[in-house]
Amino acid sequence: MKLRMMSAFAILLCGRGLLHAWGDKGHRIVNGTMLKTLPPQVQAWYAGKEGYLRDHASDPDAWRAHDRKESPRHFVDTEIYGGAEKVPLDAAEAIQQVGSEAFKRNGQLTWVIQDRWKDLVEAFQSGDRDKIAFATAILGHYVGDAHVPLHSTRNHDGQETGQRGVHVRWESGLVERYVVESELKVRPAQVDPDVMKAPWKWLRDSYVLAPKVLASDKEADRTAPANLRGTRREGAYWTIFWAEQRETVMQCLERSSEALGDLVISAWVSAGKPSVK
Template sequence: MLTFSRRRWLPVLAFLLVAPSFLFAWGTWGHQRINRAAVLALPAPLRTFFYNHIDFMVEESVVPDLRKYSINDRAEFPRHFIDLEDFGPGPLSQLPQTSQAAYARYDAALLDKSGRLPWYIQDMMGKLTQAMKNGRKDDILFLAADLGHYLGDAMQPLHTSANHDGQLTGQKGVHAFFESQLVERFGKDYNFRVAEPRVIDPVAETWRLIAQSHAAADTLLLIEKQLAAATPAAALYAVDAQGQVKKNVFNSQIHSPPYALSYHTALRHMVERQLRTATQAAANYWYTAWVNAGKPDLAALDTDYTTRSNAKNLKQELRLMQKGQFVDFSSFPEFEIVK
């Protein structure tokens, strides 16, 4: 049975205590399960290789966020979002569709302020395809795991909106509530089984995903605003013995369990849908990169011993994933640690 000790997170946690409430799209819990389920969705030739490195694919899924806050990599920040409202009121088809066209039209200052997410996904896809052509094992794993993270970000609706934390509508804190508290509380019942991956057009598919995600942003904000207005103020948040609102390790206010249940129910499976779409996207993009690279034999990059050693665990995980379930593994709990 595969487990990850919480002690491995303690050095990282010291850096994260000062981070804003919207630190991770989908939190650690969500990103790690997106990548794990996507690996299990791959066809056998690809799945064998990526499963041999499943621990890396899971842990690396949150490293793009750590680069933002642990080492303050300023170039990393705009890769995780796009504030579509900043680019004008027209349809998304009016925006530069390719990264080359975007970099030619917009200056770096605008992209750094308003986000590069859809174009950076395309950049990563090109690099992953080339790494597969070159048979560069470390590059393949690093790029694929990171690409899974950015696709996860794209499917968090608030990562496509300037109202990213409800700050424009009096709903500050909704970001962490939606993507982390709900996911950690209810995610154990989500079904992460997705279809076999298919070849996609990376440019068209990226914009389709962004459009689908953005369409959900106003919905999740409106539902929460209406629900909050209909709920007594004293019932919105969890409080301690002194009557103070509880906060998690990132200083986010913790909504009360009944209110979280009401919001999750009112969203009608939106959270699960977005996570499943992110999982399917990661599998589709990795598979497409492999096909476009000429279907190289990636399993040959590992020893037979490595593959044989993992075969039993892979079978166990595939059986569980037939029901949309995972083996027992732990993720850093953002909303279990309170102060």
């Protein structure tokens, strides 16, 4: 009971900070699978670094514990701007539109991806393989978050629709139970001439998927006995939720890895296509 009260208190304190996109398994998969998308001359920079990319895929989630500014770097509540289509590209414009407090509170994910991508360009310019691995692992985390549908909406945990906990059920519950990494299929990375705008596209795509995630959760929930709702779910719930969301979960993981591959190859080109010495 004491523990329960403490965790309720922790939730009150941290609020959204406790939600971890993709869970560790999903983030590890995104970073590791990305390597498959790269051409050999870029892949060479990551020789022996796959374990590192996976092991550090969730670092930004851990940073939330000691940095209060970290949590809003993992999402954008697009409704504040009038929907995912209307989120300004320019942070200054976003601040002007909603005020700096609301800008801070409603998330900065897309702008953070731009900044972390610039870190990766600098890392390639430095030719330091450790720096490249670190910058890639961190960038990969945020790219993964941008592909989680519920990271694009104010109703991020189903709190407005009586579905609290759906966030973790989708990104961790399903991924940990069902995703087999070897079943993911990814296309080769492509240089993106509009690389700085890409995160806004991912956000729009995520926002389109969010209502179906919530609808599938509701549908699966109809099968669970009322006394189990809100805390844990039974086998039937998971079977139905997975049947409804399998394609979306797999596609979001694949797209995350592909998008990260596009950012990596674009950063490498921007850095002047350095080759490993």
